[in-house]
Amino acid sequence: MxxxxxxxxxxxxxxxxxxxxxxxxxxxxxxxxxxxxxxxxxxxxRNLGYLWMHNRNAGFSLQLSRAGRALYDSFADELGPSFEYRSNGGMIYFHTDDQRRVYSEFVDARRADGLKIELLDEQAAHEAAPILSPDVIGATYSPEDGQIRTxxxxxxxxxxxxxxxxxxxxxxxxxxxxxxxxxxxxxxxxxxxxxxxxxxxxxxxxxxxxxxxxxxxPIHPERLGAIMLGRVPEQLDKVLYGPLAAKNYEMIRSLPSYRDEYFTAAYEDPGHGVEHLECVSKTEDGNLFIGCPMDMPNDLDHRMSAIGLKMAIGALLEAFPRYRNLGVEGVWTGILPTTSxxxxxxxxxxxxxxxxxxxxxxxxxxxxxxxxxxxxxxxxxxxxxxxxxxxxxxxxxxxxxxxxxxxx
CATH class of the missing domain: 3.50.50.60 (FAD/NAD(P)-binding domain)
Incomplete structure (x- = not known):
């Protein structure tokens, strides 16, 4: 037929x-x-919609990503405000002096790669993202990042x-x-x-x-989770990564000051093959959108594992304990096709x-x-x-x- x-x-x-x-x-x-x-x-x-340039590898990967990122301006003109496009940059916040030293080296390295990026002190970080908890002592910031509702x-x-x-x-x-x-x-x-x-x-x-x-x-599936929670009043018009995201990027792990112990939390459980890419953002409607527990499933299963959900919620409550009673509105995982x-x-x-x-x-x-x-x-x-x-x-x-x- x-x-x-x-x-x-x-x-x-x-x-x-x-x-x-x-x-x-x-x-x-x-x-x-x-x-x-x-x-x-x-x-x-099934993702948070990050247009994340912060960690794109130097050379062709960054060139490819920039070419794709630039298309959204023309899409916004053609499609109008239909997909929650925001071009306000992104940040990786941190809590300790050890983390600051690593991220300072990271900013220097990224500038050498041609990325627009800077290191923010404690005051500037909180001014850029008032939602951040008081124990955040600084952040990286790149104006090249953005967000859509994919x-x-x-x-x-x-x-x-x-x-x-x-x-x-x-x-x-x-x-x-x-x-x-x-x-x-x-x-x-x-x-x-x-x-x-x-x-x-x-x-x-x-x-x-x-x-x-x-x-x-030659691809292998990787599963990333996302959790939608209720609305929060705090201002956030940028996309955020938490400091533990460092473990997932070879460009950070290879820096002279990097140590695994600087980027490890009690809520993690890497022995079970699950790690956490700590992300926080807000939707246009004001909902808190967080992620991402990561693992490599043997099959194409869209369900989030119990340990992955525990890690994501644990990360949220450690960074933002005031949200402990916030309602959970949806839980998703997306299966990504990774290459070597x-x-x-x-x-x-x-x-x-x-x-x-x-x-x-x-x-x-x-x-x-x-x-x-x-x-x-x-x-x-x-x-x-x-x-x-x-x-x-x-x-x-x-x-x-x-x-x-x-x-x-």
Whole structure:
């Protein structure tokens, strides 16, 4: 049974897939997008929306992230105030002199990499984020950080796609590739076949289903949690990381003054394979939004572990004990597709002409939109906005992902 036909069929309705559909349609191509659940069901609908530049690795990773981050200004003009876009910067706060020494070295190193960043003293940190507890003695600050509500962005961009003629099929699972010889000629779905000249596979951690097609996908799932709580009156228009986030970034762990004991808390339980990326922000409606317990599940399970939830709440109550009676409104986890070098894969698959892979986005909020633009250029055969060598499927630095938490 035939469902549809187009120049391009995009598989995956998250930020990467919808961005790809958007830019492909802008180039005049007919596009069909299929999504197994609803738009932004996966990682794009289950994160805090950070546009986090603070810790993007120097070189191509920072270049890619900046290119994606810059697109939000034009999206805001086109889509209006539909996705809670804020461009007020981000901070990493700290509590001790040992932590301050490490973060001072971090700021110096990041400036050398070309990032706009500064070290705030105690007064300046509290002026920038009045929500901070009295025991915070300083913070880093970068004006390059920002925030969106990712599921709102994906849905707003999908509406723009529909206005350009993109046909979007939700609750339509992709079952595999259609082929003529080795060439991909479309996608088999639960609702029928979609034939196309090009297939863009943008399903994040679910991209490993292509291994059944004989295509090895060097990604591994990582699970990050997010918790929405009730409204709080304190002012917060920036995105915050707590000091323990240091453990998750190799660029901080490699600094001369870094010691694990400076960034360890009693509520953590690393022996069970779970760590905590301490994040705090507020939604446009004033709700406190926190995260993120992290682990590497063996399967694609969206449920937060009990120990992960305990750690996230423990971190909140240690940093903000006044919120102990705040109501919990929602708990989510998103499954991210990690790669060994923390860069996504954006490339033609030579063994299967017509198939283009767009996956491995560990920081998809900033890399997702620019990936969509690059995909549209790759499919159209024009010069790409950025060189794609470092995103290649067969790049030397891309190794099969191993079990264990990834250090970004």
């Amino acid at each position: 035939n469902l549809d036909k187009a120049d391009v069929v995009v598989v995956g309705g998250g930020i990467v897939g919808v961005s790809s559909a958007y830019f492909l349609a802008q180039r005049g191509l007919s596009v069909v997008l299929v999504e197994q659940h609803e738009l932004a069901h996966g990682a794009s609908g 599921p709102k962005f994906v849905r707003a961009l999908a509406q723009a796609c529909r206005r350009m003629g993109v046909r979007i099929y939700e609750d339509t699972s992709a079952l595999g590739l259609l082929r003529s010889g080795e060439r991909a000629t479309g996608v088999r779905t639960a609702a029928g076949d979609v034939t196309a000249d090009h297939v863009v596979w943008a399903t994040g951690a679910w991209s490993r289903m292509l291994e059944a097609e004989g295509i090895p996908i 070098d923390s860069l996504p894969i954006v490339d033609h698959i030579d063994a299967v002409p017509g198939l283009v892979l767009a996956t491995g986005h560990i920081y998809g909020n900033v890399a997702g939109p620019i990936t969509g633009k690059l995909i549209s250029e790759l499919v159209s055969g024009v010069e790409t906005s950025l060189p794609l060598d470092e995103l290649a499927f067969d790049r030397p630095g891309l190794q099969p992902a191993e079990d264990g938490l990834v250090r970004w």
